[in-house]
Amino acid sequence: AVDLPESQSPPVAPAKLPPGMILDKDGKPCRSCNSKASFSQWAQQTRSSLKSGVGPAAGAAAAAAATATTVNLPQAANDCPPDVEALGRSTWTLLHTIAANYPKSPSYKEQSDLKTFMGVFSRLYPCWVCAEDFQKYMEKEQIRVDGRNEFGTWLCEAHNAVNTKLGKPVFDCSKWEERWRTGWKD
Numbered sequence: 265a266v267d268l269p270e271s272q273s274p275p276v277a278p279a280k281l282p283p284g285m286i287l288d289k290d291g292k293p294c295r296s297c298n299s300k301a302s303f304s305q306w307a308q309q310t311r312s313s314l315k316s317g318v319g320p321a322a323g324a325a326a327a328a329a330a331t332a333t334t335v336n337l338p339q340a341a342n343d344c345p346p347d348v349e350a351l352g353r354s355t356w357t358l359l360h361t362i363a364a365n366y367p368k369s370p371s372y373k374e375q376s377d378l379k380t381f382m383g384v385f386s387r388l389y390p391c392w393v394c395a396e397d398f399q400k401y402m403e404k405e406q407i408r409v410d411g412r413n414e415f416g417t418w419l420c421e422a423h424n425a426v427n428t429k430l431g432k433p434v435f436d437c438s439k440w441e442e443r444w445r446t447g448w449k450d
């Protein structure tokens with residue numbers, strides 16, 4: 265993967281972006297919004313362009329080289345920043361585990377904390393396209409925080425809305441506690 269420090273990263277992407285590539289608000293490919301496959305394709309194009317000295321990224325590299333002695337292009341490593349899928353899986357794990365540990369009868373403060381957390385989460389989620397859709401979902405389907413099962417089921421339905429959007433099978437929400445709290449019944 266191309267892993268240029270912020271100050272050395274090309275200010276412009278290669279002219280031809282892979283189809284469907286989601287850009288960040290600064291116009292660069294968004295790591296947290298794309299799959300590793302499409303990000304790697306873009307990175308490969310950038311790497312070739314830098315090596316051959318041809319293409320828009322090459323000019324940027326030349327400019328970077330004028331101010332820095334090395335441009336670090338490490339080979340693919342396992343410890344890479346997360347793509348949209350790795351980020352999503354880890355995040356769902358955190359959210360469903362919060363639901364699994366949420367009290368059956370939460371205090372007013374616990375309910376208020378959870379509401380605040382989910383509201384802030386929906387604005388800070390690093391995949392901005394995901395975040396925008398999730399905010400819309402939260403506007404449409406009011407969050408339920410009055411107990412573990414209520415929140416766990418609301419979250420399961422929210423996750424299913426994303427599953428449906430991505431063409432994935434929906435999860436049976438009567439089983440969310442088995443998946444995330446008690447373990448599967450034998």
Ligand code: FAD
Pocket residue numbers: 348349350351352353354355356360389393394395397398419420421422423424426427430432434435440443
């Ligand atoms: P995941 O969907 O990550 O699920 C992880 C595990 O949760 C599954 O293996 C299953 O055991 C369990 N599970 C599945 N469904 C449910 C459910 N309904 N309730 C309880 N448990 C369940 N990706 C995009 O490409 N575009 C988006 O717009 C997008 N929006 C997202 C919004 C949010 C808030 C989050 C957290 C993630 C979003 N993602 C999005 C990522 C996407 O949802 C997946 O996480 C990612 O595609 C990896 O999917 P996966 O098949 O590994 O399983």
